[in-house]
Amino acid sequence: MKINRTISGAIALTIIVASLTACGGNNQETIVAEQEKSIPVVVSKAMKGNIYQDVVISGQLKAENEISIIPKIAGVADVLSLNVALGDYVEKGDLLFTLDNGTLGSSIKDSLLAYETAKNNFDRIKKLYEEGAVSRQQYEQAQLSVSDTQIKALQNQMSDSYVKAPISGIVSALNIEKNGLAVSGQPSAVITDISVLQIEADITEKLINKVFVGKNVQLMIPVISDDMLDAKVSLVNPVPNSLTNLYKMKIQVVNYNDLLKPGMIAQIYFAIDESKDVFMLPIDAVIQEGTEYFVYIVEEGKAVHKTVKVDVDNGEYIEIVSGIKEDDDVIVSGQEFVKDMSSVRIIRGE
Structure with a gap:
């Protein structure tokens, strides 16, 4: 009878161990099942910085500065010399080309001679006027005849035959050639400052x-x-x-x-x-439905819906004005698979 009691005790112990093993296995299976039901997500905290839209x-x-060179001539003039070529760089004041001044030289000489004659005549009349030998009218007429205006005008025309660069730059267009003709009103060259x-x-x-x-x-x-x-x-x-x-x-x-x-x-x-010194999230972390913008944060293994106010976005990040705290774990990957209070498990934090 002692053997029977021993066998009975062994059988009872085996049943207890088997029961405990079965219970432990069920708990493990429950944990695994719950993990399999939870949705894997990646989280990140909102970062602070400057954001702008490009x-x-x-x-x-x-x-920005380009000037056409139009000679100050009447009609046409022969090009006596040409000192530049297309593409050359020139400094302001450089002589570009010279035009034939025609009879300007002799005209200036004639004008200078006439001026000297009138001036000598005025000096003589002035002396006579001071002595009372001529009238005031004669004195004023002699004074009016002394003028170098015509000489200055002719000299300006003479200088116009020497065409200089008005700015520094590149000869970007050249429409004349040596021994050719320059035509009044038409650009002979173009200087471009780059x-x-x-x-x-x-x-x-x-x-x-x-x-x-x-x-x-x-x-x-x-x-x-x-x-x-x-x-x-x-x-x-x-x-x-x-x-x-x-x-x-x-x-x-x-x-x-x-x-x-x-x-x-x-x-x-x-x-x-x-926007400067503001909270930002990756733009994909923010979901829009109608006029509402929201994110999911993780609290105690659950995805929690949070409505946020947004502002500037640059296509990569978006400014978060309000709705979350600085230390919130915001779901930035996997959010499309969760709903409010879904079970989640964090597989990576950024």
Whole structure:
């Protein structure tokens, strides 16, 4: 009978152990099942910084200062000398070309002779007038005859035959040749200063009140490189074009290394709606439904719906004005799979 009691005790112990094992297995299975039901998410806290919206428009580089050289002549004149070629760089005051002055030289000589004769005559009349030998009328007539106005005019015409560069720059057009003709009213040459260039661009009514003279912008000239160049807004026309209803804007850029050339296409980047020292989130973390913007934060393993107020977005980040706290864990990946109070588990924090 002792053996039977021993066997009975062993059987009872086995049943107890088996029961405990079964209970432990059920608890583990429950935990695993709950984990399998929870949604994996990535969280991040809102970061603080500056955010602005970038606007990109295109325009073409042009010379800011370009002057056509039109000789001050009547009719046509022979080109006696030509000191420049197309593409040459010239300094202000350099002699470009010389035109035939025709009979100007002899005319000046005749005028100088007439002036000297009139002056000598006036000196004689003046002396007689002081002695009372001639009338005041004779004195005044002699005085009026002494004038170098005509001489100065002829000398100016003479100097006009020596055509000089009015500015420093590149000879960008040359329409005459040596021993050819220069024609009145037609440009003989064009001087283009490329040390400072400008870009003309059109902007819409949404931007006109956000762009002002002196505003800093950045340029990229794709044909040269992806590097950004600093530039400034030099003109904003507050009156729109009557046909396009667009507003004219000009950008000025200094051509420090002479790599920029008129005609090149530039991309203009400028910031609008800038906010400084504000909270930001990746734009994908914020969900929009109708007029409401909201995010999900994680609290005690649950996704909690939080309505937020937003402002500036730059396509990558968006400003959070209110609705969350600085230390909230905001779901930034996986939020499209959760609802309010969904069970979640954090697989990574950023």
